[in-house]
Amino acid sequence: xxxxxxxxxxxxxxxxxxxxxxxxxxxxxxxxxxxxxxxxxxxxxxxxxxxxxxxxxxxxxxxxxxxxxxxxxxxxxxxxxxxxxxxxxxxxxxxxxxxxxxxxxxxxxxxxxxxxxxxxxxxxxxxxxxxxxxxxxxxxxxxxxxxxxxxxxxxxxxxxxxxxxxxxxxxxxxxxxxxxxxxxxxxxxxxxxxxxx
Amino acid sequence: xxxxxxxxxxxxxxxxxxxxxxxxxxxxxxxxxxxxxxxxxxxxxxxxxxxxxxxxxxxxxxxxxxxxxxxxxxxxxxxxxxxxxxxxxxxxxxxxxxxxxxxxxxxxxxxxxxxxxxxxxxxxxxxxxxxxxxxxxxxxxxxxxxxxxxxxxxxxx
Numbered sequence: 001x002x003x004x005x006x007x008x009x010x011x012x013x014x015x016x017x018x019x020x021x022x023x024x025x026x027x028x029x030x031x032x033x034x035x036x037x038x039x040x041x042x043x044x045x046x047x048x049x050x051x052x053x054x055x056x057x058x059x060x061x062x063x064x065x066x067x068x069x070x071x072x073x074x075x076x077x078x079x080x081x082x083x084x085x086x087x088x089x090x091x092x093x094x095x096x097x098x099x100x101x102x103x104x105x106x107x108x109x110x111x112x113x114x115x116x117x118x119x120x121x122x123x124x125x126x127x128x129x130x131x132x133x134x135x136x137x138x139x140x141x142x143x144x145x146x147x148x149x150x151x152x153x154x155x156x157x158x159x160x161x162x163x164x165x166x167x168x169x170x171x172x173x174x175x176x177x178x179x180x181x182x183x184x185x186x187x188x189x190x191x192x193x194x195x196x197x
Numbered sequence: 198x199x200x201x202x203x204x205x206x207x208x209x210x211x212x213x214x215x216x217x218x219x220x221x222x223x224x225x226x227x228x229x230x231x232x233x234x235x236x237x238x239x240x241x242x243x244x245x246x247x248x249x250x251x252x253x254x255x256x257x258x259x260x261x262x263x264x265x266x267x268x269x270x271x272x273x274x275x276x277x278x279x280x281x282x283x284x285x286x287x288x289x290x291x292x293x294x295x296x297x298x299x300x301x302x303x304x305x306x307x308x309x310x311x312x313x314x315x316x317x318x319x320x321x322x323x324x325x326x327x328x329x330x331x332x333x334x335x336x337x338x339x340x341x342x343x344x345x346x347x348x349x350x351x352x353x354x
Contacts, residue, residue: 007213008214008216008217008218009213009216009217010217011217012216012217012219012220012221013217016220016221016223019224019225019228020224023228023231023232027235047330047331050332051331051333054258054332054333055333057269057270058269058270058271058333058334058335058344060270061269061271061335063335063342064342105307106307106344110307110333110344110346
């Protein structure tokens, strides 16, 4: 019998380990790999963000037979007697559901039905205290790869809330008159956060 | 003539060498396939169709179909109609899509139904990489007043 037998097998195993560790080291050393979220879903993130921008943009255009654009209609759809947005249940804003109306339908059909979740926040101005934010639609916590799109909306004193009350004559609405001496009521930013689920 | 003495060592050494070489060869093959997998997303072939579909959808959305103010998201039904009078090859040359790329454009409403006959181009192949780009706009005029999704598909055939 010969005892040199195992040497080549051990060499093979050693070489194998060397190759594997070299590869692992190389993969660890490079900061960006396809499995890092930044590159794997960059394209998808961009597409989702553009969908958000498109939705807000097209919702902010005039429609036949509507006083305001669908976006403004949704933001002004406030019920003065309950102190909530019209159709909201446990809170003053919409939780786990889309707002009623044209904007909500569009959000349902173009986002929710395609596995994209979204939150909508409204950022508004206070005369001397800077900007404040409150949720409008809350569908939970966004994932790490969430993207944001925005649309600026101008509210005027003579715009009407969902139940017909003139904005300037109401004091239950979440957004105050930032400029009482002018016809401008407030400048709000509608901010939509989108992520894939 | 001298007959060589029979040796026990010979076969053992060969078998041992074979096992060692096989283990090493397996490791090399697995490593190579793993490394090839990690760089696959960075290879160029799919990026080009992505860029093309992005560019084309943007051109159509904010120029060819746009009504008035290009940044408003409003599309003019009459302009869409007249654009769909073009053949698929005229569209491709107008939009600068290379000859060898396949191209399909579909404009549908929110429920996924094609509006009017606004669909052009062959349906994409089952295999191969395909780049899709969706734009959402509001189509106005010619009796069409609704939110629409402009879907562009580009693939290399």
